[in-house]
Amino acid sequence: MSKSDLFDFDTNQWRLEELASLFTQTQIMQILNVEPKPNMEAGIQDKLIWTISKRGKYTAKEGYAHLWGQQGVIQPTQSSILWQKIQNWKGIIPKVQIFLWRLIFGALMLSQNVHRRILKVSPMCQRCGEENEFETHCFFFCQGSRVVWFASPLSLRTQDLSLNVINAIEQCTGNMNEDQIKIFCYTLWEIWKGRNETVLHNQKFEPIQIQKKVQNWLSTETAWESLSTNISNEGVHNGDCYWFHHAHFQLLVDGSWDQQNKAGTGYLLFQGGRLNEIGYSHHSLNDAFLVEVVAVKRALERWMAGNWQNQFLEIFSDCLELVKILNEEDVDNLPSWRALYDVIVVIKLLNQLKPRVKIMHVRREVVDQAHKLANHARRTGSQYAGIHRPWHAVENYIRDKLDEKFFQRVQEAPP
Numbered sequence: 001m002s003k004s005d006l007f008d009f010d011t012n013q014w015r016l017e018e019l020a021s022l023f024t025q026t027q028i029m030q031i032l033n034v035e036p037k038p039n040m041e042a043g044i045q046d047k048l049i050w051t052i053s054k055r056g057k058y059t060a061k062e063g064y065a066h067l068w069g070q071q072g073v074i075q076p077t078q079s080s081i082l083w084q085k086i087q088n089w090k091g092i093i094p095k096v097q098i099f100l101w102r103l104i105f106g107a108l109m110l111s112q113n114v115h116r117r118i119l120k121v122s123p124m125c126q127r128c129g130e131e132n133e134f135e136t137h138c139f140f141f142c143q144g145s146r147v148v149w150f151a152s153p154l155s156l157r158t159q160d161l162s163l164n165v166i167n168a169i170e171q172c173t174g175n176m177n178e179d180q181i182k183i184f185c186y187t188l189w190e191i192w193k194g195r196n197e198t199v200l201h202n203q204k205f206e207p208i209q210i211q212k213k214v215q216n217w218l219s220t221e222t223a224w225e226s227l228s229t230n231i232s233n234e235g236v237h238n239g240d241c242y243w244f245h246h247a248h249f250q251l252l253v254d255g256s257w258d259q260q261n262k263a264g265t266g267y268l269l270f271q272g273g274r275l276n277e278i279g280y281s282h283h284s285l286n287d288a289f290l291v292e293v294v295a296v297k298r299a300l301e302r303w304m305a306g307n308w309q310n311q312f313l314e315i316f317s318d319c320l321e322l323v324k325i326l327n328e329e330d331v332d333n334l335p336s337w338r339a340l341y342d343v344i345v346v347i348k349l350l351n352q353l354k355p356r357v358k359i360m361h362v363r364r365e366v367v368d369q370a371h372k373l374a375n376h377a378r379r380t381g382s383q384y385a386g387i388h389r390p391w392h393a394v395e396n397y398i399r400d401k402l403d404e405k406f407f408q409r410v411q412e413a414p415p
Contacts, residue, residue: 006031078166079104091182093324095333096189103135103188104166110138111199126199135165138195145191147207152187152214154180186217216327248312249276253299254367255291256374262381265295266373269303277302280373281383289336292319295374296326296359297342300349302385315359316367323361326350 006018019028050058052066086092086100102108111133115123125133128142139145140158149156154176161168173181190210197203250270257263266280279302285291296317303313317323321335329347334340350357364371377383 082166089181090178092185096185099189127205136163136168139191144205148210151211186214190214248314251299251315252367252370253295253317254370254374255295256378257288257291261286262378263291264374264378265298266370267299268370279385280377282377282381286338287336290339292322293339293342297346313357316362318364318367320361323359326359
């Protein structure tokens with residue numbers, strides 16, 4: 001029904017019978033108080049106007065802002081307040097942040113949560129079988145989780161925490177510094193992974209192994225943060241390259257990719273600061289993450305072909321997500337399903353070389369030379385591996401400016 005059905009444009013009066021059939025007496029009195037306008041002519045199409053908006057159109061943003069401005073209508077929840085704090089915690093990778101969001105908003109597939117949707121699923125904890133598996137039980141009250149917390153550097157006694165997971169997290173982190181919060185978050189993450197191994201794969205829940213994995217997270221972070229600082233601040237920089245003080249081998253690797261699926265990978269192999277070999281090759285690959293994986297794989301394969309396996313090797317990459325995945329051997333959370341096979345290959349190669357090899361994350365500028373090699377391979381479709389011995393002794397490092405003349409010189413005088 002339109003306004004023309006309620007208003008007689010010939011007499012400029014409201015149709016009382018129509019109003020009485022639709023509205024209450026109070027509403028009719030309010031309508032009758034609306035003074036007819038001269039421009040209320042037949043044929044004008046009615047439309048809804050949202051008077052709160054300047055343009056007369058409703059938007060979710062303005063509606064939310066209006067409700068937020070009315071005291072008592074919308075109040076921030078405990079979960080949303082805690083989530084704002086978590087977003088400000090430093091050193092927590094996105095994957096773990098998403099896990100924390102699911103934890104505080106009740107989105108984890110714990111037995112009790114699944115039972116609400118599928119009644120035939122038991123709500124009991126499958127680790128201890130003592131009570132329902134809700135959030136605080138899984139992460140703080142279950143016997144295995146309590147052992148993990150007590151044995152951690154935080155030495156938490158979790159039996160007295162609140163049953164509400166939001167309050168429990170607030171109790172634990174209220175007086176923690178940045179490093180302690182990192183330990184806390186990664187411990188929660190490893191408890192969750194350990195719980196899933198028990199429930200889904202019938203693996204034993206091992207608090208000691210969980211602690212080792214947490215320490216691995218922290219040592220990996222410390223290593224790449226320290227390395228990044230040391231290379232830029234303590235390493236010898238002569239204007240042409242970074243020099244390393246120790247005698248280990250170092251592989252600097254990187255990849256390059258464009259929207260046409262053209263890709264290039266590059267590496268530089270140093271020994272105690274002295275360049276031993278360079279390599280680059282072109283590929284046709286579907287995404288950027290896969291290129292980073294292939295770059296590490298090609299460099300490792302070249303390393304193993306050089307019969308240096310009995311030496312200590314440090315691999316440096318600027319892809320933090322890849323470094324985490326390889327160190328954790330976590331193939332379940334890859335950003336690209338296409339990279340699964342190559343990631344598994346790289347993990348196997350790394351395991352063959354352990355404990356003489358480790359992979360660490362560094363800032364982009366540290367692997368800039370490898371990136372230039374990868375860019376060159378992607379643009380030109382060329383490939384190369386080696387160093388020509390006659391000029392290797394003189395030019396024992398690659399200069400920052402890798403121009404076309406340099407690449408032409410390398411390819412004209414192959415090893």
